[in-house]
Amino acid sequence: MDFSLSEEQSMIQETTRRMVERDINPILAAHPSDRSLPREPLGEIYRLLAAQGITAPRLSEADGGTGMKMLDYGLIYEQLPAWLAVSIMAHEVTISRIHAEATPEQRQRILPKMFAGEWIGGTATSEPGAGSDPRGLTTRMRVEGDTAIVNGAKVWISNGSVADCLAVTCIDGTDEKGRNTLKRIVIQRSESPFTVREIPVTGLRQGHLSEAVFEDCRVPAANILSSGGDAARMLTITWNGNRPLVGLAAARLAERAFEKAVDYAGIREQFGKPIAGHQLIQQKLADIETAIETSRLLCYRALDMIDRGERVNAAAAMAKRHATTACLEAISKAIGVHGGIGITDEAGLEQLWRDCRMLAVPDATDEILTLIQGREITGIAAFR
Ligand SMILES: Cc1cc2nc3c(=O)[nH]c(=O)nc-3n(C[C@H](O)[C@H](O)[C@H](O)COP(=O)(O)OP(=O)(O)OC[C@H]3O[C@@H](n4cnc5c(N)ncnc54)[C@H](O)[C@@H]3O)c2cc1C
Structure with a gap:
């Protein structure tokens, strides 16, 4: 058992601390600390984080990520401003989830822009009537030909109002016992517009915690993640x-x-x-x-x-x-x-x-x- 950081880990921590002080804090200081950071400066920060490999730390290099140890990622993570830490986690974990549930074609089409920090992503599961218990979800998706039509409202979505794409959890049918079955679909905002609203909250106010409403939102059925049972x-x-x-x-x-x-x-x-x-x-x-x-x-x-x-x-x-x-x-x-x-x-x-x-x-x-x-x-x- 060794409770001290290795030389490499201390260096990782120090490099992140310096990046936050030198590159991130000046961007943040130019904006009010109690209001959501606009998309453009956030994009600038995301590109910095991408260069440090923090947009996909949990994926292996072969899969396009940086294959970081979780402990090393944690050492980097704790140096980030808390709201940014929540934001980047929402983004990178969405990458991991999409990667796990997508076909090779979907990965190729969706993920590279997210790796690069050009697209900001998030996962939309929580709803006004369903938080801790996902069995209460009501957002539905039905497929007509090559289009999926999504209806429902999501709340408390990290990055929601600035996201270029959201992985949205939907009911897509019922199983043999009559229980709802769930699938995720990637909704790209520029091709399938949906309404977003920033929710005023107690803290982490430079971040984005949003409501997203989908009303007959038409999405290419090619964006439905197969989930593969996993x-x-x-x-x-x-x-x-x-x-x-x-x-x-x-x-x-x-x-x-x-x-x-x-x-x-x-x-x-x-x-x-x-x-x-x-x-x-x-x-x-x-x-x-x-x-x-x-x-x-x-x-x-x-x-x-x-x-x-x-x-x-x-x-x-x-x-x-x-x-x-x-x-x-x-x-x-x-x-x-x-x-x-x-x-x-x-x-x-x-x-x-x-x-x-x-x-x-x-x-x-x-x-x-x-x-x-x-x-x-x-x-x-x-x-x-
Ligand atoms: C900063 C932040 C970021 C978030 N990011 C996202 C995101 O990116 N995507 C997303 O989908 N959601 C996100 N959420 C939403 C979050 O996941 C939900 O708020 C959380 O799951 C709780 O759901 P709820 O708010 O509906 O509370 P509820 O589930 O309604 O719970 C209300 C209260 O009842 C308690 N409770 C519930 N069930 C039980 C039980 N069985 N026994 C005892 N007590 C119970 C809860 O602990 C809580 O105190 C985020 C929330 C925050 C604050």
């Missing part, structure tokens, strides 16, 4: 990878809050000495640091287990739930260290808190993650 397995594999990544984004937000809290505790004086010298402030700092360390360790471990080909359902669920919960509490403590200043916009801590709060929802809520872990412990599913 769609459900692919969803689980990608969710298991996403969860520790989201946890690492939370850890990075808490780390930024921690740095501010340590600095402030050193300069703010009350009762004749820096507040850092008061025991209860030291306890807060110790608690925050512990939350960051435990979150990182659990997330790194889950990613390493994926790299080793181990079953990771429980470890990934545990890592995300712990990280998003502990880091939210940690940021709240950092706000406490700052007293009144802590709750001002100026200190930037409330934004870290709002961003972190968002991360508890995607790729399974705390409750669903608890039930996944519980099922792994007991062998009994308690979802319904």
Whole structure:
């Protein structure tokens, strides 16, 4: 067991940190921090990320990706601004899902522009009436000749309003037991227009969380993904990878809050000495640091287990739930260290808190993650 980063891993982390400071932050600074970044600068950032191999880290080089170890991807991922991390994950995981479900012809036609960051993508599954339980989905697709006609509404779609293409989960029929069967179809916005609307949200506000409405949306039937019976397995594999990544984004937000809290505790004086010298402030700092360390360790471990080909359902669920919960509490403590200043916009801590709060929802809520872990412990599913 080795808990230190290799020289190569430290270098990966440092290179990403420098890229964010030198190339990404100046683009972001030119736009309001509480409004969705326009498509053009986002495209510029995507092309930078493509050059770093982050648009398809989970696909092998033979398949057009960079074949990165998940742990190395995690080290890069945690250096990105949290909203951008959520955005690029939505894009690259859509690539992995399309790749798994597409024919060679579909891969060739759809994926190269996504690899290059020229097209931005996302996966649209959640609906107003169906979130944690996909059995409630109602978006339908029917095929007439060589055209698929899609009707339905999707919500909370990462990248939705800026996406050039969405992989949309639809009901396409029923099985022998009368249950709905699901298929995904890739809808390219320029050839099959649909309506999008940005949903105003608590945090991650430079990102895009959107509603997408399909009304008799006509899509070439050639864009229906065959799924090959592997769609459900692919969803689980990608969710298991996403969860520790989201946890690492939370850890990075808490780390930024921690740095501010340590600095402030050193300069703010009350009762004749820096507040850092008061025991209860030291306890807060110790608690925050512990939350960051435990979150990182659990997330790194889950990613390493994926790299080793181990079953990771429980470890990934545990890592995300712990990280998003502990880091939210940690940021709240950092706000406490700052007293009144802590709750001002100026200190930037409330934004870290709002961003972190968002991360508890995607790729399974705390409750669903608890039930996944519980099922792994007991062998009994308690979802319904
Ligand atoms: C930042 C962000 C990005 C997202 N990106 C995407 C995306 O790209 N594509 C996409 O399709 N969706 C996306 N989502 C949507 C997300 O996947 C859903 O919000 C999530 O699955 C929860 O669904 P819901 O909001 O409908 O809540 P519901 O499923 O309605 O749940 C409501 C509450 O009930 C709880 N609950 C549900 N079932 C149980 C149970 N069995 N036992 C106990 N408690 C239960 C939940 O934990 C939650 O607290 C995103 C969401 C966010 C916040």
